[in-house]
Amino acid sequence: FFSSVLPMPQVAVSVLSGADLTELTGQPYIAPYVEIEYGKAKRTTNTASPDDNPEWNERFLFELYEEEDEMSFTVMNAGDVFIGRAVLSFSRFGTDADLCFELANQDNVVAGKLIVKIEPVEEQVEEAVPVVEAPAGSEDVSAEPPEPPAPKTGTKLRVAILQAEVPGAGTLSAAITVGSMVKVTDTEGMDELMFQVDTNDTMIISLQNTKYVVGTATLKGETVLSRLGTEFWLALAAANGPHSGKVLVSLTPYFPKQNPVSATLDDKGEAATALMIEAISAERLVRNCNPCLYLSINDTDKATTTKEDTDSPVWNESFEFFVTEEDTLSAAIFEAEDFIAEAIVPVAELLYVASIGQQLEVKLLDRRRKAAGLLLLGAQITKSDKSFSLAPDGHLAVMPRETMPTVMPRETMPTVMPRETM
Known part of the structure; x- marks a missing residue:
């Protein structure tokens, strides 16, 4: 369907929107994203706001x-729940077409529609670009790779929905949206969801029963930040009327206030936290094996003992790391030198569960980024006698750290965490 003359031709694929996506059993709402696969290449859209007629325009x-x-x-759907699939054949449709696919679910029943546009690219471009119109009179810079997105800035905070009063709505769930981040919670304060908010953001809270959205409320970023550390009732606007009820919202700082602890420095003299990470257990690995868990933060590596012939190993082994909130934990399970699964965990999450005395369950993924089990971790902030700390007289006292054990070299791990619901 095209010439094999080098360089290979390029095609632009625009994922525009979906229509009439089917309700999912056990899912309170639909907030979908699209995975596109061609050969070894894979792209993923952002997660759309809750709607069975979503728009992406990517x-x-x-x-x-x-x-x-x-x-x-x-x-x-958000949470990695399958909705439907469609396949494009270039030999049938060519490389310049506007298409509306019917999506097939796991039972090969129509689960909605997906609208896609494909078009040939005249000039070779190295990076994907968003679907936006260039301003009139501007220069053509389509061949220039776009600037990488700026890192998210703002204040980290926790959001909980403590109570909802919507007459006649039945059992409710809440979807909270900040930018492209969508998270789901109940309406009884059971979950606290982490977001990063600045004054230019908008927070949208949507309440939905099993059939439809019953009401929404919108908060400006500056309002969210001004109410940090408070609980307040928020009126809900209905699609067919001015108000449909109200919701009690709690906004708290990311870390609970704590009494000051003695200062800690890492081995480079940088401010750090001594964090004891407990490798508790894993479950539902892809097969029975002799698993060993490797934990790594920056240049520090730790390894558990090896368990024998199990797909649900229990370790209950603890290791001390010197961390900052910006660090990332790599947790990889191997059998001898064979990779089994991995999880990439922001240290900020471990610091939070340590501060509230809970455990953290994270999803394990295989090399194809498919679900490969669950990992349970614990964390505790410690005053280590192996770190730099302040002596009683206020002077810096150096207490040498013991030599770290040498562990087996690891394969290179990704530096970002796959999509997950926090």
Whole structure:
């Protein structure tokens, strides 16, 4: 369907919108994203706001290969729940078409529609670019790679929905949206969800029963930050009327206030926290094996003992790390030198569960980024006698750290964490 003359041709694939996505059993709402796969290449859209007629308007570039004819589109709900799938054949539709696919669910029943646009790229472009119109009279810079997105800034905080009063609505759940981040919680204060908010953000709280959205409320970022540390009632606006009820919202700082502890420095003299991480257990690994868990933060590596012939190992082993809130924990399970699964965990999450005395359950993924089990971790902030600390007279006292054990080299781990519901 195209010439094999090098360089290989490129095609722009725009994922525009979905329509009439089917309700999912056990899912209180639909907040979907799309995974696009072509050969070894994979792209993923952002998660849309809760709606069964979502809009993405995101554009991706792919290099076409003569031996690869099909491109797949998989629509997933937030939380990695399968909705439906469609397959594009380039030999059938070519590389310039506006398409409306019917999505097939796991029972091969229509689960909605996906609207996609494909078009050839005249000039080779290295990076994907968003679907936006250039201002009139501006220069053509389509061949220039876009600037990388700026890192998210703002204040970290926790949001909980403590109570909802919506007459006749039945059992409710709440979807909270800040930018492209969508998280779901109950309406009884059981969950606290972490967000990063600045004054230019908007927080949208949508309450939904099993059939429809019953009401929404919108808070400006500056309002959210001004109410940090408070609980307040918030009126809900209905689609067919001015108000449909109210919701009690709690906004708290990311870390609870604590009494000051003695200062800690790492081995480079930088401010750090001595954190004891407990490798508790894993469950539902992809197969029975002799698993060993490797934990790594920056240049510090730790390894558990090896368990024998199990898919649900229990370790209950603790290791001390010197961390900052910006660090990331890599947790990888191996059998000898064979990779089994991994999880990438922000240290900020471990510091939080340590501060409230809870445990953290994280999803394990295999090399194809598919679910491969669960990992249970614990954490405790410690005053280590192996770190730098302040003596009673206020002077810096140096207490040497013991030599760290040498562990087996690891394969290179990704530096970002896959999509997950916090």
